[in-house]
Amino acid sequence: MKILVVNAGSSSLKYQLINMDDEQTLAQGLVERIGMGTDGHQSCKVNGEKVLDTDVAPIENHVQACNMMLDALTNVTGVVKSMDEISAVGHRVLHGGSKFSESVIINQDVLDAIEENIPLGPLHNPANLMGIKACQEVMPNTPMVAVFDTAFHQTMPPKAYMYGVPYEYYEKLHVRRYGFHGTSHRYVSKRTAEFLGKKPEELRIITCHLGNGSSMSAVDCGKCVDTSMGITPLEGVVMGTRSGSMDPAVVEFICNNENLTVSEMLNICNKKSGLLGISGLSNDMRDVDKAAREGNERAQLARDMLIYGIKKYIGSYAAAMNGVDVIVFTAGIGENNNKLREDVMKGFEFLGAKIDLDKNNALIPGKAEDAIISADDSKVLICVIPTNEEIAIAKDTLELVSK
Numbered sequence: 001m002k003i004l005v006v007n008a009g010s011s012s013l014k015y016q017l018i019n020m021d022d023e024q025t026l027a028q029g030l031v032e033r034i035g036m037g038t039d040g041h042q043s044c045k046v047n048g049e050k051v052l053d054t055d056v057a058p059i060e061n062h063v064q065a066c067n068m069m070l071d072a073l074t075n076v077t078g079v080v081k082s083m084d085e086i087s088a089v090g091h092r093v094l095h096g097g098s099k100f101s102e103s104v105i106i107n108q109d110v111l112d113a114i115e116e117n118i119p120l121g122p123l124h125n126p127a128n129l130m131g132i133k134a135c136q137e138v139m140p141n142t143p144m145v146a147v148f149d150t151a152f153h154q155t156m157p158p159k160a161y162m163y164g165v166p167y168e169y170y171e172k173l174h175v176r177r178y179g180f181h182g183t184s185h186r187y188v189s190k191r192t193a194e195f196l197g198k199k200p201e202e203l204r205i206i207t208c209h210l211g212n213g214s215s216m217s218a219v220d221c222g223k224c225v226d227t228s229m230g231i232t233p234l235e236g237v238v239m240g241t242r243s244g245s246m247d248p249a250v251v252e253f254i255c256n257n258e259n260l261t262v263s264e265m266l267n268i269c270n271k272k273s274g275l276l277g278i279s280g281l282s283n284d285m286r287d288v289d290k291a292a293r294e295g296n297e298r299a300q301l302a303r304d305m306l307i308y309g310i311k312k313y314i315g316s317y318a319a320a321m322n323g324v325d326v327i328v329f330t331a332g333i334g335e336n337n338n339k340l341r342e343d344v345m346k347g348f349e350f351l352g353a354k355i356d357l358d359k360n361n362a363l364i365p366g367k368a369e370d371a372i373i374s375a376d377d378s379k380v381l382i383c384v385i386p387t388n389e390e391i392a393i394a395k396d397t398l399e400l401v402s403k
């Protein structure tokens with residue numbers, strides 16, 4: 001069975017076709033600059049080799065982008081002869097609100113619910129909907145599944161997801177912590193248990209998803225009990241361009257002094273802050289690391305803030321679960337940045353977590369693999385588990401359409 005995984009943005013359509021017999025990716029591609037009035041761009045890789053990478057005439061909408069994706073999969077790469085070979089499509093959807101605690105087959109009710117959640121995910125949910133509707137239009141007989149970024153975190157107890165503002169805002173406006181990267185935290189925590197030959201019910205795991213966007217989760221007995229992102233992905237540790245948590249009064253203070261609106265300020269918090277805002281150089285951790293090594297003080301500060309933030313979440317989640325059995329690193333930084341893992345874990349011997357520097361440094365950046373990097377006598381295991389959200393989406397999709 002071949003499953004197509006789609007991640008639609010407002011001006012892009014990212015896709016991956018996966019053969020579920022061996023879980024191998026047959027092709028992965030991207031259609032970009034949709035609806036922008038400028039030339040579009042299309043790329044596609046088969047076996048990691050680029051077979052398509054070209055500017056194209058302006059792409060009007062997501063329906064045209066879907067047709068280009070199907071053309072790339074059939075006529076250009078030939079990985080499938082016709083779209084009939086695609087058994088189902090799994091869509092990544094950002095915000096499921098409180099309604100979805102797992103993936104679902106898409107019907108009109110689901111489409112309506114994704115629309116209802118637009119106020120909670122104003123940037124992503126409309127784009128996700130456009131992607132779903134476009135795929136439905138060009139593949140009318142193919143079942144579609146929605147996999148929500150928020151779903152895994154729905155098991156959090158109210159004491160972890162409520163904010164300390166008047167209760168009426170929760171009742172009226174659904175203001176609460178939702179958390180994101182849920183598909184990754186679920187995949188990685190499950191995979192960690194498999195890799196260690198344990199049942200998820202036996203483990204208290206702290207998952208550190210550290211990429212351009214970063215979030216941490218406390219996973220107790222296979223269920224998420226807390227996570228660092230909030231009602232939006234802005235909360236938590238400092239990220240590539242996001243500020244992470246801060247006193248909300250900062251927003252009013254800067255708005256008043258710099259004559260900015262709240263939404264202008266939130267745009268700065270989302271797009272110009274974090275590693276980029278502190279270092280003044282880059283949102284990419286590799287650039288920040290390099291500058292810090294060369295003596296750039298602000299780059300060093302950005303790096304120190306990220307490491308300190310991760311350490312504080314590890315400490316607080318260990319307390320929340322009355323202990324921790326495994327600390328797992330994943331995503332671009334977590335999988336590839338050996339020195340950052342070393343610096344995060346430094347000093348955690350008091351918690352029973354001791355990193356083995358030889359094992360840690362044996363991992364090759366860019367070639368992430370499942371690994372234990374803790375010392376043999378460490379009570380808490382420290383692991384690296386590469387995330388694979390596409391496989392997780394494809395597996396959910398296969399399971400639901402096979403029922």
Ligand code: AMP
Pocket residue numbers: 210211212213240283284285286287331332333336337365366367
């Ligand atoms: P992600 O959002 O998961 O793609 O992660 C992006 C972050 O991962 C960037 O800040 C990069 O610095 C980091 N990253 C990705 N690949 C590598 C690599 N091969 N070596 C070191 N860092 C990497």
